[in-house]
Amino acid sequence: xxxxxxxxxxxxxxxxxxxxxxxxxxxxxxxxxxxxxxxxxxxxxxxxxxxxxxxxxxxxxxxxxxxxxxxxxxxxxxxxxxxxxxxxxxxxxxxxxxxxxxxxxxxxxxxxxxxxxxxxxxxxxxxxxxxxxxxxxxxxxxxxxxxxxxxxxxxxxxxxxxxxxxxxxxxxxxxxxxxxxxxxxxxxxxxxxxxxxxxxxxxxxxxxxxxxxxxxxxxxxxxxxxxxxxxxxxxxxxxxxxxxxxxxxxxxxxxxxxxxxxxxxxxxxxxxxxx
Amino acid sequence: xxxxxxxxxxxxxxxxxxxxxxxxxxxxxxxxxxxxxxxxxxxxxxxxxxxxxxxxxxxxxxxxxxxxxxxxxxxxxxxxxxxxxxxxxxxxxxxxxxxxxxxxxxxxxxxxxxxxxxxxxxxxxxxxxxxxxxxxxxxxxxxxxxxxxxxxxxxxxxxxxxxxxxxxxxxxxxxxxxxxxxxxxxxxxxxxxxxxxxxxxxxxxxxxxxxxxxxxxxxxxxxxxxxxxxxxxxxxxxxxxxxxxxxxxxxxxxxxxxxxxxxxxxxxxxxxxxxxxxxxxxxxxxxxxxxxxxxxxxxxxxxxxxxxxxxxxxxxxxxxxxxxxxxxxxxxxxx
Numbered sequence: 001x002x003x004x005x006x007x008x009x010x011x012x013x014x015x016x017x018x019x020x021x022x023x024x025x026x027x028x029x030x031x032x033x034x035x036x037x038x039x040x041x042x043x044x045x046x047x048x049x050x051x052x053x054x055x056x057x058x059x060x061x062x063x064x065x066x067x068x069x070x071x072x073x074x075x076x077x078x079x080x081x082x083x084x085x086x087x088x089x090x091x092x093x094x095x096x097x098x099x100x101x102x103x104x105x106x107x108x109x110x111x112x113x114x115x116x117x118x119x120x121x122x123x124x125x126x127x128x129x130x131x132x133x134x135x136x137x138x139x140x141x142x143x144x145x146x147x148x149x150x151x152x153x154x155x156x157x158x159x160x161x162x163x164x165x166x167x168x169x170x171x172x173x174x175x176x177x178x179x180x181x182x183x184x185x186x187x188x189x190x191x192x193x194x195x196x197x198x199x200x201x202x203x204x205x206x207x208x209x210x211x212x213x214x215x216x217x218x219x220x221x222x223x224x225x226x227x228x229x230x231x232x233x234x235x236x237x238x239x240x241x242x243x244x245x246x247x248x249x250x251x252x253x254x255x256x257x258x259x260x261x262x263x264x265x266x267x268x269x270x271x272x273x274x275x
Numbered sequence: 276x277x278x279x280x281x282x283x284x285x286x287x288x289x290x291x292x293x294x295x296x297x298x299x300x301x302x303x304x305x306x307x308x309x310x311x312x313x314x315x316x317x318x319x320x321x322x323x324x325x326x327x328x329x330x331x332x333x334x335x336x337x338x339x340x341x342x343x344x345x346x347x348x349x350x351x352x353x354x355x356x357x358x359x360x361x362x363x364x365x366x367x368x369x370x371x372x373x374x375x376x377x378x379x380x381x382x383x384x385x386x387x388x389x390x391x392x393x394x395x396x397x398x399x400x401x402x403x404x405x406x407x408x409x410x411x412x413x414x415x416x417x418x419x420x421x422x423x424x425x426x427x428x429x430x431x432x433x434x435x436x437x438x439x440x441x442x443x444x445x446x447x448x449x450x451x452x453x454x455x456x457x458x459x460x461x462x463x464x465x466x467x468x469x470x471x472x473x474x475x476x477x478x479x480x481x482x483x484x485x486x487x488x489x490x491x492x493x494x495x496x497x498x499x500x501x502x503x504x505x506x507x508x509x510x511x512x513x514x515x516x517x518x519x520x521x522x523x524x525x526x527x528x529x530x531x532x533x534x535x536x537x538x539x540x541x542x543x544x545x546x547x548x549x550x551x552x553x554x555x556x557x558x559x560x561x562x563x564x565x566x567x568x569x570x571x572x573x574x575x576x577x578x579x580x581x582x583x584x585x586x587x588x589x590x591x592x593x594x595x596x597x598x599x600x601x602x603x604x605x606x607x608x609x610x
Contacts, residue, residue: 009429111317114310114592115585116547119565123581126569127322203438207551210440211566226440230555233444234459236452244441251436259432 010260016253023069031063036218043229043237052242056228061239064220065246071221072247075136076201082140083201084194087147092178094148095155106152112145118207125213135214139204143197150193154186161185188265195258199251206247222247299600307593314585315367319360322574363578372579377571382579385564390583392463393553393560396476397545400483404545405538408488412495416503427492434489439548443482443555450478460557479556486548491541498533502526532602539595543588550584 006014023030032051033039036059044054052061094102112120120142128134158164159182167181208214209223217224225243232239290298346352352359366373372382411427418424451459461475502508503526511521550562557563561580568576 111310111313114589115314115317115581116543116588118547118550119581119584119588122550122565122569123318123321123577126572126574126577199436203436206438207440210438211551211554212570213566223438226444230444233447234452236448238448240444241441241448244438244444248433248437248441251438252433255432255436 007260009256013253013256013260016249017257020069020073020250020253023066024073027067027070031060031066033060033063035059035064035067035220037063043232043235043239053239055225055239056232061225061242064225065222065243068220068222068225068243068246071215071219072202072205072223072250075132075139075215075221076198076205079136079139079143079205080194080198080201082136083143083197084147086140087144088151088183088190089178090144091148091151092155092182093174095152095159096174096177096182102152105148109145109148112142113149117142117204121204121208122211122213125208130213130216132215135205135208139201139208143201143204147193147197151186151190154189155182158182158185188261192258192261192265195254195261199254199258202247202251202254296600300597303593303596303600307589310589311586314589315364315582316360318578318581318585319363322578323356367579367582373575375568375573375576377568377573377576382576385576386561386579386583388465389559389561389564392558393546393549393562395472396479396483396552396558396560397542397549399473399476399480400487400545401542403480404484404487404491404541407484408491408538408541409495409534411488411492412499415492415496416499419500431489431493434485435493437485439482439486439551440555442485443479443552446478446481447555462557463559476558479552479558482552482555483545483548486552487541487545490544491537494537494540495534498537499526499530502530502533505529532599535598535602536595539591539598543591543595546584546587546591 038058039060040050040054040058042054042056042058044050044058046053050060050062052065055061055064090105094105121138124138125135128138164177164181167177172180205214205221206223206226209221210227212227215221215224217228222243226240226247229237229240229243233241363373370383372386374380375382375385415424415427446457447459450457457478458475459478461479463472463475467475507525508521511525516524549560550566552558553560553562554566561583565577565580565584567573568580
């Protein structure tokens with residue numbers, strides 16, 4: 001694959017994601033003001049001093065968006081990585097061992113998926129203490145059900161191939177078969193799924209924070225910032241739309257890259273290109 | 276009746292083989308009932324796993340052992356878990372969800388009003404989005420890989436990335452604040468006229484439509500495309516059938532099942548989308564009720580709302596399954 005084979009839409013996505021990660025990594029250097037430093041009046045309009053204006057407490061909105069990238073990206077990424085590891089390990093184990101283990105895991109997965117994710121999260125978060133660790137874990141476990149479903153489907157396709165059979169006859173253990181035989185051959189669709197799950201995690205985290213059940217103040221996070229500034233909308237102050245727009249832009253960027261990865265996967269498999 | 280027409284000597288067929296459609300539908304119904312039961316256990320058990328005790332949290336600083344014991348017996352928390360579960364389920368099946376811990380009101384009464392409001396909102400969103408999505412999906416397939424398809428593709432890709440609250444506030448800022456042609460917040464109350472009510476839910480409905488439309492359209496497009504690229508459509512084209520006849524006679528019967536499935540899945544999604552949209556528009560529905568209950572940890576309300584949302588979701592998924600079975604000619608006519 002050469003760099004110029006990447007379509008423009010995917011480049012836009014890659015640049016957007018990179019920008020968000022740069023903001024997250026170098027937040028203290030980039031942000032003109034502190035994360036929760038009150039610098040001016042409430043809801044100052046956009047101007048030279050405050051590029052994006054100030055929020056409901058008079059904090060600089062630009063600085064908070066930059067710091068917010070940190071929380072949002074970190075939590076979403078952590079949740080996605082955990083959910084992915086969990087989903088892949090369980091689904092591959094199910095696909096390799098078949099029988100009772102497969103039955104049990106798959107039926108339990110069906111049960112988990114029969115409750116809408118947001119509703120499930122609301123019920124669970126009503127019970128559990130509100131902290132970052134619990135939040136990441138809840139998001140990861142709920143999301144891993146989707147990874148499990150895809151992982152099992154692609155792993156089953158590969159698990160019946162001759163080279164897996166050969167590995168089995170060679171006497172390789174279950175772990176070898178999962179990590180050395182199946183994983184390398186399912187990487188492409190899984191990579192696209194990782195992007196999709198990451199985009200979903202960003203939206204899901206923002207939704208939870210918006211509902212007041214995600215990241216707790218005063219930490220800046222994009223969903224929570226929408227919640228903080230929502231009352232300004234009635235007075236025609238667009239402060240809530242800026243973090244909202246940031247979430248939307250990041251999710252669009254991730255989806256653009258995923259779209260390209262998916263198309264690439266289907267053309268590698270000799271698919272019909274679209275559909 | 277059918278047994279007499281069997282060739283002599285063949286063993287009499289069991290009803291399962293004679294009515295495969297009915298058997299499949301009954302199987303789906305049974306599975307859904309089982310699933311609902313399992314979900315109710317999960318929701319109840321989840322709340323039981325409460326770390327620390329509600330009574331202790333509730334009383335805070337003034338938690339003397341005596342006060343804690345009083346609260347526990349008042350709420351019935353001192354009885355065994357299984358007894359409470361069956362009591363809760365039995366009452367829930369009769370439409371009684373107990374009393375709210377926070378407000379001491381009947382949960383069922385609140386839900387009765389709010390469920391109607393939520394369904395009203397979801398119904399109108401579905402009424403607009405379903406035909407629109409199918410139409411756009413057909414358009415995208417018709418102009419496949421040409422400009423209209425590409426435009427629809429890019430816009431829908433962007434639309435599925437937008438959070439519900441972003442669309443909601445964008446609409447509020449433009450239509451309610453800047454242009455002043457819509458109302459915010461979307462308040463509805465008892466005895467409100469039908470037209471008034473429609474006016475109030477215009478913006479939340481538009482938000483929901485935008486949220487589901489892109490998903491539904493993309494899935495419709497994929498479903499129709501997979502039918503259009505099958506071998507029998509190529510045959511139909513090669514034997515000289517016109518495009519219209521080929522679509523009506525060959526493509527449509529095969530595309531109905533996946534499209535119905537897409538619609539039902541998205542209706543289920545709509546039910547969940549209602550939660551966020553209600554909070555944005557301060558609309559007195561189930562979603563708002565549940566979110567409020569979660570913030571104050573009002574468990575009877577959370578359990579009741581969770582169970583009802585899950586039940587609606589499961590029922591819609593079941594409906595999708597059954598419609599797909601009914602729409603599949605291969606299952607209608609046993610071999």
